[in-house]
Amino acid sequence: MMKSAPTVAFFDFAGCEGCQLTVLDALQTHPDLLSAIEIVEFREAMSEKADSYDVAFVEGSCTRESDETRLRRIRDQATIVVALGACAHTGGVNAMRNDHEIDNLKRVVYADAFDHFEAHQTRPISEVIRIDAFLPGCPIDREEFIRAVKALCLGRMPVIPEVPVCMECKLSENACLLQQGKPCLGPITRAGCGALCPSLGVGCEGCRGMIPNPNLEALETIFSQKRCSPRELRSMLSLFLTHPLQSEEVTAYESS
Numbered sequence: 001m002m003k004s005a006p007t008v009a010f011f012d013f014a015g016c017e018g019c020q021l022t023v024l025d026a027l028q029t030h031p032d033l034l035s036a037i038e039i040v041e042f043r044e045a046m047s048e049k050a051d052s053y054d055v056a057f058v059e060g061s062c063t064r065e066s067d068e069t070r071l072r073r074i075r076d077q078a079t080i081v082v083a084l085g086a087c088a089h090t091g092g093v094n095a096m097r098n099d100h101e102i103d104n105l106k107r108v109v110y111a112d113a114f115d116h117f118e119a120h121q122t123r124p125i126s127e128v129i130r131i132d133a134f135l136p137g138c139p140i141d142r143e144e145f146i147r148a149v150k151a152l153c154l155g156r157m158p159v160i161p162e163v164p165v166c167m168e169c170k171l172s173e174n175a176c177l178l179q180q181g182k183p184c185l186g187p188i189t190r191a192g193c194g195a196l197c198p199s200l201g202v203g204c205e206g207c208r209g210m211i212p213n214p215n216l217e218a219l220e221t222i223f224s225q226k227r228c229s230p231r232e233l234r235s236m237l238s239l240f241l242t243h244p245l246q247s248e249e250v251t252a253y254e255s256s
């Protein structure tokens with residue numbers, strides 16, 4: 001079991017910092033956690049720095065060569081590294097650029113100054129360093145973060161669901177959006193958010209990443225049966241799942 005007050009640090013790479021804000025929010029509503037852990041580095045909340053920590057939560061994806069050096073240093077200085085949120089876990093929305101030629105994108109964004117900025121393909125941090133756990137979602141789920149910290153304090157790894165969002169959606173007794181001809185990625189997306197979006201009448205966009213062995217061919221078939229076009233499916237998949245679909249993690253699906 002980990003010592004009584006594990007030291008915890010937070011780091012950010014390419015992302016909107018919404019996951020760190022969720023952490024701050026969680027700590028405000030669960031102040032008891034602050035006596036169970038010792039936060040030693042957290043740029044959004046304090047100016048102190050640390051050169052070793054029991055747990056490093058890393059938000060954001062790796063988008064520059066210089067990120068790799070920093071990630072390796074964090075790995076060397078941490079006992080446990082946790083990818084915090086979709087950007088760190090799967091590359092997140094940042095990976096949409098992987099479908100395009102990076103220099104062209106840099107010209108669009110930075111115009112004549114495009115050469116001044118370093119940028120390469122977006123990668124989840126697990127492609128640069130070994131991670132011990134991840135907390136999915138964009139942003140992370142506040143309660144899931146609290147449970148994860150409690151588990152880590154007890155020397156356990158966080159338990160993240162591997163069932164699809166449809167499972168939680170059915171338990172919530174929602175009318176299925178796909179059955180109504182509305183696009184939804186619930187069948188292939190990792191649960192744990194309580195089917196947040198379908199419960200509000202909005203199709204799941206896959207922010208928590210894919211379940212193991214997602215059946216994308218079946219999803220494409222269902223989409224076409226429900227008059228959702230293959231284009232709609234590809235568009236939805238590209239928001240959060242560009243990198244997993246391009247990686248070896250999923251090889252069964254080829255968008256036409």
Ligand code: SF4
Binds near residue numbers: 017139
């Ligand atoms: S996962 Fe979403 S909320 Fe978290 S840093 Fe990335 S874009 Fe922001």
Ligand code: SF4
Binds near residue numbers: 185
């Ligand atoms: S609305 Fe989406 S998440 Fe809910 S059951 Fe239908 S496909 Fe699954």
Ligand code: SF4
Binds near residue numbers: 137193207208209
């Ligand atoms: S329903 Fe889908 S997009 Fe919405 S929060 Fe859950 S996993 Fe993310």
